[in-house]
Structures are given as structure tokens and as C-alpha cells.
Amino acid sequence: MNGFDWSNFAVISLASLLVLALLQAATYLIGRRIRRYNVVDVSWGLGFVLVALIAAVLGEGDGLRRWLIFVLVAIWGLRLTWHMYAKSAGKGEDPRYVAMLERAGGDSPTTVIRKIFATQGLSQWFVSLPLQVSAVVGATSGLGTVVATIGVALWAVGLVFESVGDHQLRQFKADPSNSGKIMDSGLWAWTRHPNYFGDFCVWWGLWLISASVWPGVLTVLSPLAMTYFLVYTTGARLLEKSMSRRPGYPEYQQRTSYFLPRPPKR
Template identity: 85%
Template sequence: MNPNGFDWSNFVAISVTSLLLLAILQAATFLVGRRIGRYNVVDVSWGLGFVLVALVAAVLGEGDGLRRWLMFVLIAVWGLRLTWHMYVKSAGRGEDPRYVEMLNRSGGDSTVVVVRKIFLTQGLSQWFVSLPVQLSAVLGAASGLGTVVATIGVAVWVVGFAFESVGDFQLRQFKADPANSGKIMDSGLWSWTRHPNYFGDCCVWWGLWLISASVWPGPVTILSPVAMTYFLVYATGARVLERAMSRRPGYPEYQRRTSYFLPLPPKR
């Protein structure tokens, strides 16, 4: 490692290896999606891709071992849970309306359009969002204020993981009850925010960034959690889902009394 605590060659090795593995993962996911006739299978590989990057960083990284493997454990717990959740959620169902709308806006479902708009975009997004993980793996140990920042990062990750996993569990239980058919989920965490899973996902990645930011130049990767927040709130997450849900009976009323993204006490 260089005296300043940053090894460019080690970072490049991690980054290039991560990019190659993500390309292979997305290519395999595309082939599966083409075979089964729906491309929402890409959601299953979303969390799995980050787990692969975290494993590459932990194994190839020459930085602080404690932080490398802490990052891997946190991402593996988050990513594998999300992978299983998305698999169960999409199994046996048709195409996600978000991808139907996206492809219709882009001119159809030709191979070129599908690869460019869905799989290439997702692979590059995974690589860019995971830059704090890649960079963190080549940095030295945190000390002083850096240790405090890393501890706060772990706490933010815990809050995010709890929101995401509990929110998904509550919604799954709600949908499993036939008495709730056609109803809007507005209890539990869903009474505080219309998107507890997306809010939790956002916290997870800000927490991971804080862990990386505990040692310089970790803070320079701040655009990675900013990009993830943009995806979750606007590009492919909450806003797209809201457009579809707003046509359902009772949802406009739910919107008026429940916070859009940040958890807030429900209005009367």
C-alpha cells in the first residue's frame, strides 16, 4: 500500500474485476429473462450484483481487513435478503408494469432496446453505486473521528435494513390475507411513509457510504449514494410506482394522509 493509504493499482483491479463480473451477471440475467418472457427478473440480480462486488472487494482489497469484511457482511445480508424477496415476489407472475412502460416509451422490446434500457443501465448503475465499497477496500483503518463516522454509518445501515425488511414483510402479510384484496396497505410502517422499502434501501446505501467516508478519500464517492437516492425516489422507484398506484381506488386518499418518502406521523 502507498504511504498515503491509497493504492491505485489495487483499486483499479477491484473496479475492473467488479465491472466484468457485473457484465457477466447481467448477460446471464438477460438470457434468463428472454427465455421466460419477462425482464423483471433483472430485479432478482440487483442485490446479487452488489454482493459479488463486495466479495471481490473483500478478497482482492489490501486495505483495512475489518472494514473490508464488515462491508461484505452488511451487503451480503442486505443483498441476499433482497434477492430472495424479489425472486418470491416475481415468481409465476407477468412482466412488471414499470418495464412495460419503460420499453413502450423507448420504442419497443427489441434486443438492442432491452439490453440498453434495462440490463446495461442496471449493470453500470450497480458498478457506480458500489464505488464506495470498492474504494473502501483499499483504504487504511479509521481512527478518531473516522471511527465515529463509521459507527454512525453502521447505525444508519441498521435503520435502513429494518425499514426495508419489515416493510416488505408487512406488505407480504397484508397481501396474503384474502380479506385485503383490492385494499391499500396503510398500516405499520406503511402508515408513516408510502415507500418504507425504498426509504430503507436509501438508508442502507448512505450508511455504507459513511463507513467508506470514515477514511480519506472515501468521501469523494458521495455521488454514489446520491445516484441510488435518485433511482429510488425518481427514476425507477417510488415515482414510477406512484403513477401506477394513483389509479387505484383509495390511493389518492392514502397519498394525502401519508408521507411520500421520509417517515412522518400520518395525517388525520
């Protein structure tokens, strides 16, 4: 692959694996101490920020693209980290993890590490491959510049959907008169999961920036994996299972798009 530095990529990739392993180990110890493992959600965005920083510092590819990606990932990841911390602080365990560990046969340390923390760390490493590959190749030019610009624009759309959606839901829940009601206004009238749709756009945008230079396009499995997580596993599908039992949610499902935004049905 012309212009691809395999040795530099190996250094970035191994350093990323090591840092993510340390992050997940620390998160596990914190979760064990406070007796809830949903703290792993707080380290999700932070892990990507650390990988982007490693890629920016250790990468020997185009400096402008390396630091652009770091800034974009840092804005997204640090916002998400703070949001997840504020959302879970003082709360009990997330029912998703309770159900997951029950299906796995218990909450022994080995099971918890294998099913939650090791899985998340490996997922972070795989999804972040576009960041790692992009850091070791040369400058973007020609059509690649157009592709990268589209990627930045898509990232911006995703950040708006995710941050605005989270803000609207937080404001809705803060109003006591909305207790027991279903949030169905603002972005939540266009999609039942604006935050997950925002994540989707962010990672496809970052992939486009990486794909603006060969062989970044080959990391397409990373945003596809993130899409699968968001839509079918730990994201929207799992949340729908619990929400569908709430009064008013089936009607909300009928008039509002599942994932991709569209005008609500009357």
C-alpha cells in the same frame, strides 16, 4: 491521495465491471427464455454482494472494514434477492418494463440490453464505488471510527425498514379480505415507501463507513445516485404513477408522507 492504492483500486474496479457484465448477460438470457425481463430485479441486490466480495478478497486495505462491509452488503443483498425472486416467481412482466420498452420503440434484443440490463449493470458499478474505494485504504481511527459507527447504525435502520416493510406488505396481500384495499398500517402509515426509504438508509450508511477514511468521502455521488433512483426514477415516483389510479390511494397520499417517515395525518 495519501494511503490510496490506485493499482489495487483499478484491479477491484475492473473485476467488478467484468462480474457485473457477466451477471447481467446471464440475467438477460434467463429473462429472454422465460419471456419477462423483470428478472433483472432479482440480480440487483446480488450484483452488489458480488462486488463487495470482490472488494473484500482483492482489496489490500484495512481487513476489518473490508469484511464488515461485505457482511453488511451480503445481509442486505441476499435478503433483497430472495424477496424479489419470491415476489416475481410465477408472475407476468412488470408494467414498468413494458412501458419503458414501449417508449424506447420496441423489445428488440439491442433495446432490451441497452435500456434495462446494461443500464442496471453500470448503475450497480457506480453505486458500489464506496465499497470499492473503502477496500484499498488503511484502518479507521479517531473521528472516523465514530463516523463508521453511525454508518452501521444507519444501515441497521435501513435494513429494519426495508425487511419489516416488505414483510408487512406480504402479510397484508396474503389476507383475501384485503383484496383491493390500500396498505396503510405499520410502517406504511408513516411513509408510502418504507422499503425504498430502507434502501436509502442502507446506502448512505455504507457510504459513511467508506467516508470514515479518506478519500471515501469523495464517493458521495454514489449514494446520491441511489437516492435519485429510489425517489425519482425506477422507485417511488414510478410506482406512484400506477398506484394513484387505485381507489383510496389519493386519500392515502394526503395523510401519509411520500418518502421520509413521519406520523400520519388524521
